[in-house]
Structures are given as C-alpha cells and as structure tokens.
Amino acid sequence: MIIVEEVQNENQKKEFLEFPARLYQHDKNYIRPLDKDIDEIFNPEKNKFFKTGECTRFLFKNKQDQTVGKVAVFVNHLYEQNQPTGGIGFFDCINNQKTADFIFDHCKNWLQERGMEAMDGPINFGERDKFWGLLIEGFAEPLYGMNYNSSYYKELFENYGFKIYFEQLCFSRPIFADVSRVFTVMHAKHKQNPNISARPMTKNNLEKFAKDFTEIYNKAWAAHGEGKCMEEAKTLKMFKTMKPIINEHISWFVYENEKPIAMWMNIPDTNQWFKYLHGKFGFLEKLKFLWVKKFKKNEKMVGLVFGVVPEWQRKGIEGYMIWEGTQHLRKHTDFKVTEMQWIGDFNPKMIKIAENLDTTVTRKLATYRYLFDRNKEFERHPML
Known part of the structure; x- marks a missing residue:
C-alpha cells in the first residue's frame, strides 16, 4: 500500500527536499542542490511558467509513513509538441519497480485529467538549462543545476515504457x-x-x-x-x-x-x-x-x-x-578540466562544434517520453 500526499504544508515541502539527501547519503558523487533553487521552481511569484501552466508536487509513503518516492508533475502550455505533452520532474524513488510504476501511473492520471496525451521526464517546470534529463552515463559529480540520479533509475523508466526522446551529450576535456x-x-x-x-x-x-x-x-x-x-x-x-x-x-x-x-x-x-x-x-x-x-x-x-x-x-x-x-x-x-553544458543529439551542428573543440563525451543524460496511447508510433526529437 502506498499513500499519496500532495505537497502543501512546510513539513511536506521540507520532506520533498530531504528525501533525496537520505536516499543518496552513501553516494560520494551526489551533491545536494541548493534548497532555494528547488523552492523557487515551485513558487508562483518566482517562476514565470505558472502564468501559462500548473504544477503540483507529491510525496509517496509506505504503511510505516516512510517516504519511498517523490515527484513534481506539471503542464506547461508553452511546451509545444506533436501532441499535448505534460512533464514530470524531480523524481526520486527507492529501487523498486512497483513503487516507480505507482508514481508514474499517478502522474499519467493527473496529466490525462488535464488533456495531456504524453509525458516527458525527468524535465524541469522551466527552462532546459537546469534540472533536465536522466543521467544514464558518466556517474560523476554533477555540474551546478544538473540532475543526478542512481543508475537504476534508467530501468525504472524504461521498464514502465518510457523511451528516449533525445539524448543530452556533455563534452569535456582536460585543461x-x-x-x-x-x-x-x-x-x-x-x-x-x-x-x-x-x-x-x-x-x-x-x-x-x-x-x-x-x-x-x-x-x-x-x-x-x-x-x-x-x-x-x-x-x-x-x-x-x-x-x-x-x-x-x-x-x-x-x-x-x-x-x-x-x-x-x-x-x-x-x-x-x-x-x-x-x-x-x-x-x-x-x-x-x-x-x-x-x-x-x-x-x-x-x-x-x-x-x-x-x-x-x-x-x-x-x-x-x-x-x-x-x-x-x-x-x-x-x-584541470572543462565540461560543456549538454547538447541535444538532435543538434549535429553544435555537436560538430564541440568535437572540433577537441572534446569527448564524458556524460549522457536522457529526456524520456511516454505516450499514453500505446498504439501510437513513437517518434524521437526531430533533427535540427
């Protein structure tokens, strides 16, 4: 049994921030984002995207009242796609597929109630330059504003049915x-x-x-x-x-x-x-x-x-x-090292420039998409 709590009061907001810190307490590469950076994303007075969309955070707890997952789910009407597409982000979960499936189902239902036909994640309720994508290769300390997650998250997403919409390539070179x-x-x-x-x-x-x-x-x-x-x-x-x-x-x-x-x-x-x-x-x-x-x-x-x-x-x-x-x-x-912010695999011109700067790919993130109509043909991000 999983209990769902919508994040509304101060204790729930605090738990939304504290859960990943506990989850990654033994991971030497995890760097906790600044609480204020996360809080501002969910503050309508700070985040302009509330003017054109809506966003809700949820905590998921077991029978012992222990948090086993969290997520933000949102609709941004400026996020134009082939079909009405919502987003999920700030996803964290224990290594348990049933728990992850429950969270994804909850997000799917929330988005369907608002007319969405697909969901992308993990993405940000904001610009692409921060908290966008799931780390799938290069599990090292994240850059500021970059998502970090355990390697098992990839299986949680893909076992549910998410497919990679585009890969995000990070190029680096020793100074x-x-x-x-x-x-x-x-x-x-x-x-x-x-x-x-x-x-x-x-x-x-x-x-x-x-x-x-x-x-x-x-x-x-x-x-x-x-x-x-x-x-x-x-x-x-x-x-x-x-x-x-x-x-x-x-x-x-x-x-x-x-x-x-x-x-x-x-x-x-x-x-x-x-x-x-x-x-x-x-x-x-x-x-x-x-x-x-x-x-x-x-x-x-x-x-x-x-x-x-x-x-x-x-x-x-x-x-x-x-x-x-x-x-x-x-x-x-x-x-001693320089790393470029991510470049989408749909942008060959920018990738060529990065390669010409004598860099190599040292980190990959992925933006996943899940189509609610499972019979609809999946298409990756169009090439620029």
Whole structure:
C-alpha cells in the first residue's frame, strides 16, 4: 500500500527536499542542490511558467509513513509538441519497480485529467538549462543545476515504457591535455595579424563585454535559427548576477580592429563549492561559501557559450581563441578540466562544434517520453 500526499504544508515541502539527501547519503558523487533553487521552481511569484501552466508536487509513503518516492508533475502550455505533452520532474524513488510504476501511473492520471496525451521526464517546470534529463552515463559529480540520479533509475523508466526522446551529450576535456595541432597552427597564423586581438572578460567592464557578447551571440546563433535573440540589457543583468563567481581568466573575446568576432564563455563549476553547504544558503552558509571559495581549489570549469560571427567561421579563429585562452588559464588558474553544458543529439551542428573543440563525451543524460496511447508510433526529437 502506498499513500499519496500532495505537497502543501512546510513539513511536506521540507520532506520533498530531504528525501533525496537520505536516499543518496552513501553516494560520494551526489551533491545536494541548493534548497532555494528547488523552492523557487515551485513558487508562483518566482517562476514565470505558472502564468501559462500548473504544477503540483507529491510525496509517496509506505504503511510505516516512510517516504519511498517523490515527484513534481506539471503542464506547461508553452511546451509545444506533436501532441499535448505534460512533464514530470524531480523524481526520486527507492529501487523498486512497483513503487516507480505507482508514481508514474499517478502522474499519467493527473496529466490525462488535464488533456495531456504524453509525458516527458525527468524535465524541469522551466527552462532546459537546469534540472533536465536522466543521467544514464558518466556517474560523476554533477555540474551546478544538473540532475543526478542512481543508475537504476534508467530501468525504472524504461521498464514502465518510457523511451528516449533525445539524448543530452556533455563534452569535456582536460585543461592540460594536448591541444589539437589545428588550433596551434591557426593560432600562429592569426597571431601574425596585427588587427586581431584576444582578451579575457573582466569584472570592471561588464557593460562592454555584455554589448560584445550580445552582438556575437545574435550574429552567430540567433540570426541563424539556433536560438532567441538576446537583448543587451538582459545580457548585462545576467553578467551582473554572475559577477560574484566570474573568473577573469577563463572567458575570452576576440576582436578584429576592436570589433567583436568570437567568444568563449566559461565559469567555475559552483557545485565544487556548494557541495560543502548541504543544500543550505542562509547567512552562515554564505559566510562558509566565501571561505570555501577563497581557500578550496576549484578544478572544474563549465563552458557556457561558444560563438563565432558568420564572416569568421571556418577560418580557424576559434583555434586562435582557444589556444590563446588555454595558455593563459593554465598559468593563472587551478582548473584541470572543462565540461560543456549538454547538447541535444538532435543538434549535429553544435555537436560538430564541440568535437572540433577537441572534446569527448564524458556524460549522457536522457529526456524520456511516454505516450499514453500505446498504439501510437513513437517518434524521437526531430533533427535540427
């Protein structure tokens, strides 16, 4: 017998956060997300997606009143798919298929009552850049905002009938690994051009770099159907939010006669500091964070965005930028590895760029889909 509780009161909200910490207490790779990051997703005043959808959290308990699973289930009407598709996320469960099936059935019924014909999971009631996908390969410490789960979750999903809608590939490379000869050759070539220069992003000039970032991004990606256009004001706001963790040695811009033509944006993996806070971020934890940030070496950085304006693509300017930046950060930082945020297997252009940056796939997550009509033909995410 499984008892279902809708998360409504403070004790239930606390249990929603505490259950995975107990479940993974012996897993050395588990890093508890900050409680505030999870809470804000389920706060209508903080999460804009409540304006176009609805979301509910549930706890699942056994006869002894012990939590055996949890999940969030939601409808986001901006999430346009071939059929009305809801989502489930923040799923955690003991290693028991019957328990998992009960949770999935509960979510299916909740979504069907709201006119949905399929469910994707585990996904976020929000943007794809956080808490999206099930880890299926590369069970190492997660990056900040990345889902982490035990390996048995894959069987729980697939035994129920979920199929992989798309795979999420994370590319990585050691900082001190040999750099592609193509990069060093292109670096030597462009280094001879007096009109070409490279420089790292600095905190005291965020307005300029926000402007340059926006220009490069909109030319390289948004204008070619790879994403939405960025606004300079929003970019600056994002940079100011990131200011406390910006490392002035690891984000690089390239200029031709002071005109921005390429960028390589990285930040430290904040999970390497947050893992000492055990999900809390009150006054004392903030002091601890500052202490840890100052005295604990962070050896992992995260690649956020890479872009080259169209007129400079396929000319090797990325090689110049990567080698210029790599030589510098090797001397001035403690980083030993860089990992890129995930790229969908439906995006061959971005995968090719990642491969050309001399990286390898070190982690895979999967976004699963379950069609309620079991006779309907399953289709994977369309290729871009």
